[in-house]
Amino acid sequence: MRRHKEPEVRKSELLDAAQKLFIEKGYAKTTVTDILNVHGLSKGVFYYYFKSKEEVMDAIIQRMVDDAVDNAKKIVANPDMTPPQKIYAILMGQGQTEEMIKDREDMAHEFHTADNAEMHQKSLVQSIKYLAPVMAEILQQDTDTFSTDFPQETVALFLAAGQFIFDEGLFQWSEEENTRYAIAFIQMIEKTLGVPSGYFSDLTKKFA
Amino acid sequence: MRRHKEPEVRKSELLDAAQKLFIEKGYAKTTVTDILNVHGLSKGVFYYYFKSKEEVMDAIIQRMVDDAVDNAKKIVANPDMTPPQKIYAILMGQGQTEEMIKDREDMAHEFHTADNAEMHQKSLVQSIKYLAPVMAEILQQDTDTFSTDFPQETVALFLAAGQFIFDEGLFQWSEEENTRYAIAFIQMIEKTLGVPSGYFSDLTKKFA
DNA sequence: TAATTATAAACTGACCGTTGGTCTGTAAAA
DNA sequence: TTTTACAGACCAACGGTCAGTTTATAATTA
Numbered sequence: 001m002r003r004h005k006e007p008e009v010r011k012s013e014l015l016d017a018a019q020k021l022f023i024e025k026g027y028a029k030t031t032v033t034d035i036l037n038v039h040g041l042s043k044g045v046f047y048y049y050f051k052s053k054e055e056v057m058d059a060i061i062q063r064m065v066d067d068a069v070d071n072a073k074k075i076v077a078n079p080d081m082t083p084p085q086k087i088y089a090i091l092m093g094q095g096q097t098e099e100m101i102k103d104r105e106d107m108a109h110e111f112h113t114a115d116n117a118e119m120h121q122k123s124l125v126q127s128i129k130y131l132a133p134v135m136a137e138i139l140q141q142d143t144d145t146f147s148t149d150f151p152q153e154t155v156a157l158f159l160a161a162g163q164f165i166f167d168e169g170l171f172q173w174s175e176e177e178n179t180r181y182a183i184a185f186i187q188m189i190e191k192t193l194g195v196p197s198g199y200f201s202d203l204t205k206k207f208a
Numbered sequence: 209m210r211r212h213k214e215p216e217v218r219k220s221e222l223l224d225a226a227q228k229l230f231i232e233k234g235y236a237k238t239t240v241t242d243i244l245n246v247h248g249l250s251k252g253v254f255y256y257y258f259k260s261k262e263e264v265m266d267a268i269i270q271r272m273v274d275d276a277v278d279n280a281k282k283i284v285a286n287p288d289m290t291p292p293q294k295i296y297a298i299l300m301g302q303g304q305t306e307e308m309i310k311d312r313e314d315m316a317h318e319f320h321t322a323d324n325a326e327m328h329q330k331s332l333v334q335s336i337k338y339l340a341p342v343m344a345e346i347l348q349q350d351t352d353t354f355s356t357d358f359p360q361e362t363v364a365l366f367l368a369a370g371q372f373i374f375d376e377g378l379f380q381w382s383e384e385e386n387t388r389y390a391i392a393f394i395q396m397i398e399k400t401l402g403v404p405s406g407y408f409s410d411l412t413k414k415f416a
Numbered sequence: 417t418a419a420t421t422a423t424a425a426a427c428t429g430a431c432c433g434t435t436g437g438t439c440t441g442t443a444a445a446a
Numbered sequence: 447t448t449t450t451a452c453a454g455a456c457c458a459a460c461g462g463t464c465a466g467t468t469t470a471t472a473a474t475t476a
Contacts, residue, residue, distance in 0.1 A: 004444055004451050032436060042453045043437085049451095053436065118236075118325040125378055153385075153392035161369035170333055177361075184361035191399045212426050212469055240461065250428045255462065257426095 011049050013039055019060045026115025027057055057119055065126045068093075072134045083142045084199050087189070090135055091162055113169025124163050132156040139193070147194035158189060219257050221247055227268045234323025235265055265327055273334045276301075280342045291350045292407050295397070298343055299370055321377025332371050340364040347401070355402035366397060 005013075017038035021030040032046055032053055050056050072090045075081065081089065113120045136152035148154050165171070165181055173181065186200045213221075225246035229238040240254055240261055258264050280298045283289065289297065321328045344360035356362050373379070373389055381389065394408045 007451080010451080031434085044439090044454070045452050047437065051437095117329040121321075121325040121329065121378070124372070128373075128379075148392075149395060150388050150392040153389045154396060156389070157369040157373060157393060157396055160372040161365040164332070164368040164372060165336075165365060170329070171336075180358050181361045181364070184356075184358040185365060187357060188362060188365055188396070188400045191402070192396045194399070215426080218426080239459085241459095251462085252429075252464085253427055259462095261461065 007049070010045070014041075014046065014049060015056065015059060015063070018056050019063075022057065022060065022116065022119060027119045029115055057122070061119065061123045061126055064123060065130050068127065069130050069134060072131055076134060076138060083138050083145060084195060086138050087135065087193075088200050090131070091158060091189070113167050116169065120167065120169075124160065127163065128156045128159050132159060135159075145195055148192070154192060158192075161185070161188075215257070218253070222249075222254065222257060223264065223267060223271070226264045227271075230265065230268065230324065230327060235327045237323055265330070269327065269331045269334055272331060273338050276335065277338050277342060280339055284342060284346060291346050291353060292403060294346050295343065295401075296408050298339070299366060299397070321375050324377065328375070328377075332368065335371065336364045336367050340367060343367075353403055356400065362400060366400075369393070369396075 014035060018030070018035045021034055021038070025034075032043070035056075036042065036046055050059070071093065075086050075089050078086070132152050132155045135155040139146045139148055139151040139155070162185060165185070166178075187197070190197055190199050222243060226238070226243045229242055229246075233242075241251070243264075244250065244254055258267070279301065283294050283297050286294070340360050340363045343363040347354045347356055347359040347363070370393060373393070374386075395405070398405055398407050
């Protein structure tokens with residue numbers, strides 16, 4: 001009765017199931033058996049495709065980061081956006097994959113980061129590694145508007161600060177606090193990049 | 209033969225042993241039995257003093273953060289330091305307790321943060337919670353030199369960025385990279401706080 | 417006051433449930 | 447027949463529990 005599936009299909013099934021569970025319950029609290037139960041599979045098949053639970057997490061993070069980088073590259077290539085808009089769009093879209101945004105429209109998905117420290121840390125490290133260079137390009141290609149001595153390093157600092165502070169699971173900011181942090185964040189970016197104050201201000205309305 | 213000890217002494221023994229192991233091996237990879245073996249104690253005594261392994265981590269973090277806050281308050285009260293020097297001293301002293309610095313002089317202690325995500329995350333969260341207000345006071349008390357709309361939030365962003373980027377376990381920066389990040393970090397702070405460029409520059413030499 | 421007993425505090429170690437991971441084997445596909 | 451995809455019993459290790467033992471302290475008695 002058991003039907004053998006294409007390896008890639010099975011692997012994707014497992015990855016998708018794992019990702020959903022990791023986000024819902026957290027990495028640590030998600031059992032390998034939990035992942036297998038989603039499609040009624042047995043222990044063996046998991047370790048046929050992956051050599052450890054951690055490898056699955058790494059694969060998921062890689063997928064998410066690749067997505068984010070692709071998205072960022074599209075933004076960079078978009079001729080209808082100004083450089084500041086690009087910076088803003090990439091920074092603010094962080095931590096949310098396209099799929100996650102779609103999902104979020106349906107049900108309220110909380111990225112349970114408190115129980116997800118390992119995953120959160122790894123994904124932040126990878127984000128910085130792969131996303132910072134792409135963003136740094138924007139700054140380097142428009143030295144008229146931006147004045148930064150170390151674009152990549154500066155952008156990395158932005159990513160680290162933003163991803164951490166605005167994480168929904170770590171701090172439960174009130175709406176007011178969130179707004180204050182958002183403004184402070186944007187002002188920090190404006191000042192650091194040397195763009196006039198208010199450059200991003202009209203974009204800030206999204207935080208209302 | 210078994211000697212009963214003062215509860216506080218025993219508890220400190222366990223906390224100290226745990227802290228050392230958590231730093232050396234990481235929280236996840238440190239066994240409760242490992243902690244007990246340091247002083248040859250049995251399972252029961254651990255759960256006599258703590259109700260879980262996580263509680264021990266929380267206690268250790270609290271101790272570290274309290275230390276850091278005390279230290280920060282002393283710096284704030286120091287009349288021989290200028291406000292920028294205070295900001296600098298607190299930001300750069302982060303993540304290293306006095307004891308850890310002493311230890312580091314003896315043997316090369318690596319805070320194995322890669323295997324320590326949970327602890328690192330929690331301690332960063334607590335740092336921001338308790339340290340940011342203290343630092344914000346410095347900014348508020350010297351509005352002539354500093355111009356920031358949201359002192360506490362801004363400082364929190366600094367802490368998050370700095371603690372993450374300069375973590376020894378997460379990124380293995382070369383000496384050059386480290387210097388670049390340090391300069392970028394300082395420039396970001398200078399620009400964001402509205403102090404003239406080079407305000408911290410003479411302090412930067414420490415990174416050589 | 418010294419010896420005895422009662423009570424609580426500090427500690428032991430066998431035990432349990434769960435989990436990540438292994439291994440031998442089997443059914444389906446080629 | 448060989449290879450690929452899968453099943454599921456099994457294992458070691460870990461966090462945590464618990465009934466019981468030893469040590470210190472207070473209360474009682476002689």
